[in-house]
Amino acid sequence: MIEVVNLKKSFNSVEVLKDISTTINEGEKVVIIGPSGSGKSTFLRCLNCMEDPTDGKIIFDGVDIADMNVDINVHRQKMGMVFQHFNLFNNKTVLENIMLAPVHIQCQKMKKLKKQKLLGKDINEDILTKKQIIEKEKKRAMELLERIDLQDKADAYPASLSGGQKQRVAIVRSLAMNPEVMLFDEPTSALDPEMVGEVLELMKELAKDGMTMVVVTHEMGFAREVGSRVIFMDEGKIVEENTPDEFFANPKSDRLKDFLSKVL
Amino acid sequence: MGNFQVKWEAFSRAFFDNGGYKEVLSGLQNTVLIAVIGLAIGIVLGTLLAIAEVMPQYKTLPKILNKISHTYVAFFRGTPIVVQLLVGYFVLRPLLGLQTINALTSCIIIFGMNSGAYVSEIMRGGINSVDPGQMEGGRSVGLSYSTTMLKIVIPQAIKNILPSLGNEFIALIKDTSIVSFVGAKDLYVAFKYIGTNNYEFMVPYLIMALIYIVMVLMITALIKLTERRLKKSDRSSES
Numbered sequence: 115m116i117e118v119v120n121l122k123k124s125f126n127s128v129e130v131l132k133d134i135s136t137t138i139n140e141g142e143k144v145v146i147i148g149p150s151g152s153g154k155s156t157f158l159r160c161l162n163c164m165e166d167p168t169d170g171k172i173i174f175d176g177v178d179i180a181d182m183n184v185d186i187n188v189h190r191q192k193m194g195m196v197f198q199h200f201n202l203f204n205n206k207t208v209l210e211n212i213m214l215a216p217v218h219i220q221c222q223k224m225k226k227l228k229k230q231k232l233l234g235k236d237i238n239e240d241i242l243t244k245k246q247i248i249e250k251e252k253k254r255a256m257e258l259l260e261r262i263d264l265q266d267k268a269d270a271y272p273a274s275l276s277g278g279q280k281q282r283v284a285i286v287r288s289l290a291m292n293p294e295v296m297l298f299d300e301p302t303s304a305l306d307p308e309m310v311g312e313v314l315e316l317m318k319e320l321a322k323d324g325m326t327m328v329v330v331t332h333e334m335g336f337a338r339e340v341g342s343r344v345i346f347m348d349e350g351k352i353v354e355e356n357t358p359d360e361f362f363a364n365p366k367s368d369r370l371k372d373f374l375s376k377v378l
Numbered sequence: 379m380g381n382f383q384v385k386w387e388a389f390s391r392a393f394f395d396n397g398g399y400k401e402v403l404s405g406l407q408n409t410v411l412i413a414v415i416g417l418a419i420g421i422v423l424g425t426l427l428a429i430a431e432v433m434p435q436y437k438t439l440p441k442i443l444n445k446i447s448h449t450y451v452a453f454f455r456g457t458p459i460v461v462q463l464l465v466g467y468f469v470l471r472p473l474l475g476l477q478t479i480n481a482l483t484s485c486i487i488i489f490g491m492n493s494g495a496y497v498s499e500i501m502r503g504g505i506n507s508v509d510p511g512q513m514e515g516g517r518s519v520g521l522s523y524s525t526t527m528l529k530i531v532i533p534q535a536i537k538n539i540l541p542s543l544g545n546e547f548i549a550l551i552k553d554t555s556i557v558s559f560v561g562a563k564d565l566y567v568a569f570k571y572i573g574t575n576n577y578e579f580m581v582p583y584l585i586m587a588l589i590y591i592v593m594v595l596m597i598t599a600l601i602k603l604t605e606r607r608l609k610k611s612d613r614s615s616e617s
């Protein structure tokens with residue numbers, strides 16, 4: 115699903131990612147761990163080109179999205195991303211947060227279809243009005259909120275939510291775009307301990323539903339339980355990767371042994 | 379004080395009996411019109427200029443827009459508004475064949491363009507004060523840079539800079555007192571007309587000053603009120 119080929123990334127001539135290649139297959143749950151500053155976030159952010167790779171390819175559904183000439187927005191719609199600090203839209207209600215992108219993007223699409231129809235092209239798809247799109251997406255957003263049991267917060271602003279609630283809303287905001295893959299960058303690191311559980315629980319549900327996931331985390335329990343593959347990154351390289359059982363029971367490199375002895 | 383009595387009576391004759399109040403009302407209307415529409419133009423223009431300043435600069439087009447924005451702001455901040463008004467009205471208007479545009483409209487346009495330069499600086503600060511995570515959140519769900527900017531970042535930026543925009547409005551109100559240079563009729567023209575009626579300028583100009591002060595005080599109070607409202611809404615939403 116995502117093929118990373120010789121990915122390199124530098125920030126002002128400091129090389130942060132040094133020639134990374136790996137493939138993330140459909141349905142896989144890849145967990146990335148490693149010491150601070152090893153490039154985990156940068157790697158994750160390169161996967162949907164939030165950081166533009168300095169060199170190499172990111173092939174997503176057959177298209178090299180690292181190519182500056184592709185319309186990255188179209189591809190990002192199919193890659194959800196969840197941040198450490200939630201990044202909910204502060205000026206929008208919970209419901210608006212979830213509906214904004216799907217409504218906007220479908221309205222754009224309908225405009226394009228209408229134009230093509232005016233030009234005399236055959237359009238097979240139904241052309242929805244803005245009102246129909248909003249109705250449809252509102253229903254979908256409410257379903258998503260029910261799923262995380264926050265339907266009564268639909269009209270609340272993010273500032274009034276707890277950290278755990280914010281992160282769960284952020285996750286369903288991504289889900290509203292029906293992504294093929296979800297990227298998580300330390301989704302529980304900014305949470306009070308008592309809220310970590312509810313977010314991990316939702317992520318486990320997603321995993322069970324078959325979502326392809328790439329998760330940067332310090333939650334070793336999650337890596338063991340949910341991961342189908344664990345990647346250890348250090349100094350901008352993938353040092354070791356394996357199934358969780360092998361990874362934690364039989365670490366091969368000294369650096370991973372050293373790292374595990376500190377965190378476990 | 380007897381002297382003042384005479385001056386007051388002269389004023390009141392010109393103001394009430396000779397139709398001076400009509401001049402004052404239409405002058406006041408023009409002053410407010412130039413400032414309000416000027417600020418509206420300034421906010422739209424300033425927002426576009428500010429976006430051109432903060433846009434990522436990888437590609438050629440953003441680089442060009444950035445240069446244009448820089449030059450624009452440097453020009454409008456670097457010359458007195460009187461000069462902009464005179465050049466705009468007496469040089470550009472005939473050169474561009476725009477003689478059909480009257481003095482009032484010309485003033486509105488030029489004040490709007492001038493305000494755009496100042497608002498762009500304010501807006502740039504406002505945009506930079508918004509958490510970069512807001513842009514990332516928008517981009518991560520597939521919204522474009524410009525959509526995220528307009529729907530997410532700019533509204534939050536405007537909330538942060540409302541007080542500064544209020545100050546810009548006050549500056550505009552005061553600056554409009556020069557529009558008679560190109561023949562537009564504002565408060566000053568109205569009170570000069572009243573004074574000229576019987577060559578008594580003391581009372582008319584005193585009252586003109588009072589009207590300006592009252593306007594500025596009213597706007598200041600309005601800014602304070604919105605500031606307090608916003609603070610309150612921030613607090614209640616965080617509880």
Ligand SMILES: Nc1ncnc2c1ncn2[C@@H]1O[C@H](COP(=O)(O)OP(=O)(O)OP(=O)(O)O)[C@@H](O)[C@H]1O
Nearest residue numbers: 125126130148149150151152153154155156157300
């Ligand atoms: N925008 C940036 N500009 C310059 N340097 C950066 C930037 N982002 C990251 N870096 C640098 O790249 C290196 C890797 O950072 P990255 O955030 O990917 O590490 P990480 O593994 O996610 O660490 P952590 O566990 O602390 O989140 C660090 O040395 C960091 O200082």
Ligand SMILES: [Mg+2]
Nearest residue numbers: 154155156300
């Ligand atoms: Mg990180």
